[in-house]
Amino acid sequence: MSQISFSDAEQAGKRKKTRREVFLGEMEVVVPWKALLKVIEPHYPVAGRGRRPYPLEAMLRVHLMQNWFALSDPAMEEALYEIASLRTFAELDLAAIPDETTILNFRHLLEANDLAEDILKTVNAHLARKGLLLKRGSIVDATIIAAPSSTKNAEGGRDPEMHQTRKGKQWHFGMKAHIAVDADSGLVHTVTTTAANESDVEQIGDLLHGKEQDVWADSGYRGAQRRVTRDDRHWHIAGRPSDMAKLPEGRAKQRLRKQEYRKASVRAKVEHPFRVIKWQFGLVKVRFRGLAKNTAHVVTLFALSNLWMARKKLMAMVGVVRLQMA
The missing domain is CATH 3.30.420 (Nucleotidyltransferase; domain 5)
Incomplete structure (x- = not known):
């Protein structure tokens, strides 16, 4: 297990939660992580003779944050270095931050396999099981x-x-x-x-x-x-x-x-x-540029909008008290 950095230690010790931290805390609870990972895993590279890939869940978390906060690939890499709460959510530390090319390649993998539509269907199946999609x-x-x-x-x-x-x-x-x-x-x-x-x-x-x-x-x-x-x-x-x-x-x-x-x-x-x-x-x-890439982006955003709009009901179902800003 890697040693915690000074910035992450300072982040953990502060009292007030920012709006970003409150939002990420809610998304941690409502996103159906296991179901989404199951959709992407068959298409994700496995460790072999080459460079060991980043954990799939970490890349998925980075990809969702990129959509939530409207960040480009370079901006997402910089944000992971600069903002401790994003690193914590992605379960990464400063010693192992994916670069912009890795972030780009993960997005391209989702686009090449038309997984945005599968992500929407998976989210909706989760919401339907909870009785929220009738x-x-x-x-x-x-x-x-x-x-x-x-x-x-x-x-x-x-x-x-x-x-x-x-x-x-x-x-x-x-x-x-x-x-x-x-x-x-x-x-x-x-x-x-x-x-x-x-x-x-x-x-x-x-x-x-x-x-x-x-x-x-x-x-x-x-x-x-x-x-x-x-x-x-x-x-x-x-x-x-x-x-x-x-x-x-x-x-x-x-x-x-x-x-x-x-x-x-x-x-x-x-x-x-x-x-x-x-x-x-x-x-x-x-x-x-192009309709296909933008379609994947838009479909993913609507899947995430469903989770955001249903977050209070989903959190209540699992008995989680909504995070309050200090």
């Missing part, structure tokens, strides 16, 4: 994730897999993340991605899991019923504001407003995962 109804929506529009780069052009689209009176360049969430819990059960100019309604068939009895969506999904094989679901598609404005004032319009309000109150749950990945996990712009 699948009685689905809410669908999409968000635009911006990509750099500058051509001042090594390729001399914009990412050819990203496109521009108009929303309202504004133009956006990037990709779209399409999600379906559980209507009871607001947790994401399915994710697809496209270029920003793709129509939302085109993804409806890939987003629904088939077991739901009700589907909620905004007015951009009008006609979605005709794009799926099952037509016995109850569809709650928002009306167009322009159609509402054309109606004369009266009881009929008031009834319609109440119906639209009820639809909107359910649909609001789909906005929570978007808020988490953009503001909690810092996805302001796409991190990589």
